[in-house]
Amino acid sequence: MPAIEVGRICVKQLGRENGKKCVIIDVMDKSFVLVTGPKKVTGVKRRRVNINHVMPLLDKIEVKRGASDEEVAQALEAAGKLKDMTQPVKTA
Numbered sequence: 001m002p003a004i005e006v007g008r009i010c011v012k013q014l015g016r017e018n019g020k021k022c023v024i025i026d027v028m029d030k031s032f033v034l035v036t037g038p039k040k041v042t043g044v045k046r047r048r049v050n051i052n053h054v055m056p057l058l059d060k061i062e063v064k065r066g067a068s069d070e071e072v073a074q075a076l077e078a079a080g081k082l083k084d085m086t087q088p089v090k091t092a
Contacts, residue, residue, distance in 0.1 A: 003056040004033060007063045009081070010054040011089045017044050019088040022054070023076070025067050038069035041076065042085050059084075 008024045012035075022044040026034035033051055037044030046069065061075045076082045 004051055005060070006065050007061045007075075009057045009059040009061065009085070010035065011057065012044065012049070012053060013055055014053045019090065020044050021057075021085045021087075021089065022049075023061065023063065023072050024054075024056075025063060025072065026065055034066075036069055036072055037085070038073050040069070041073055041082065 004024065004027060006024055006026065010022055010024060012018055012020050012022055020042050022035040022037050022042065024033045024035055028034060028048060031050060032048050035044065035049050036046040039045050059081060061079045061081065063072055063075045076085055
């Protein structure tokens, strides 16, 4: 299973958004990915994140590379994961 891929649901482990879930929407290089919550759903803004600061989960949704926040929200709703995304995760 390639852990860092477009559409993979992750949990942010550092920063003010610690414990919140997000979706990878672009892999920039071997160290950085572009993630979004989307902000209306989880409170995570679209931003570049170091891959060491996110923990990939087993869940994955079908979104195209560079998808807008609205497209990500629709894909989460279609996959039935919208309610799960709003629940924060306890991180150590």
